Amino acid sequence: MTQATQANTSAQNENTPNELAAWLADEARVLARLNAGAGPGVARPDQLAGKTGLQTMQAMLDGELPYAEIAQTLDFVLLDVGPGRAVFQGTPLQRHFNPMGSVHGGWFATLLDSALGCAVHTLMPPGRGYTTAELGVNMVRAITPKVQRVRAIGSVIHAGRQLATAEARLVGPDGTLFAHATTTCLVFDLPPAR
Numbered sequence: 628m629t630q631a632t633q634a635n636t637s638a639q640n641e642n643t644p645n646e647l648a649a650w651l652a653d654e655a656r657v658l659a660r661l662n663a664g665a666g667p668g669v670a671r672p673d674q675l676a677g678k679t680g681l682q683t684m685q686a687m688l689d690g691e692l693p694y695a696e697i698a699q700t701l702d703f704v705l706l707d708v709g710p711g712r713a714v715f716q717g718t719p720l721q722r723h724f725n726p727m728g729s730v731h732g733g734w735f736a737t738l739l740d741s742a743l744g745c746a747v748h749t750l751m752p753p754g755r756g757y758t759t760a761e762l763g764v765n766m767v768r769a770i771t772p773k774v775q776r777v778r779a780i781g782s783v784i785h786a787g788r789q790l791a792t793a794e795a796r797l798v799g800p801d802g803t804l805f806a807h808a809t810t811t812c813l814v815f816d817l818p819p820a821r
Contacts, residue, residue, distance in 0.1 A: 647776065679751065
């Protein structure tokens with residue numbers, strides 16, 4: 628290991644407790660808003676009418692609209708959205724483990740798929756929707772019981788009239804990369820609300 632690599636690793640390890648504390652504080656603030664708001668569920672068409680994807684995602688994050696129930700099931704939460712960007716934070720727990728004692732690849736994929744899809748969603752104008760057509764996930768490091776939180780950070784690469792593409796990274800508080808992913812989404816007109 629070079630001196631520069633050792634210094635970088637040492638600096639990352641020193642910042643990890645502070646970064647983890649910041650991540651936990653972010654999570655607590657968001658969960659308080661979500662739990663005081665609409666809770667898990669599915670928004671009604673009239674609640675979504677006329678909203679852009681970014682407005683919808685922000686309303687979800689603010690607790691005004693329900694958030695996806697799978698977030699409770701798999702212990703992750705939407706933390707932040709912006710144009711072409713979405714950040715989710717996950718808590719890897721023993722119930723997410725495979726028989727070898729590390730987090731199951733499906734948990735990685737679900738967290739990454741959520742960040743990718745929601746990043747695309749933020750760029751949808753009113754009346755437009757999307758669906759995942761392709762998801763590619765590369766797991767580069769196991770998530771073990773020592774990892775307390777991970778973040779999936781998704782960003783749009785291209786958003787066109789019929790296709791959108793995005794990429795995401797799954798990282799720990801110290802910057803460790805656990806996985807990266809890409810998606811291709813089909814973009815289409817939504818049926819009119821009734």
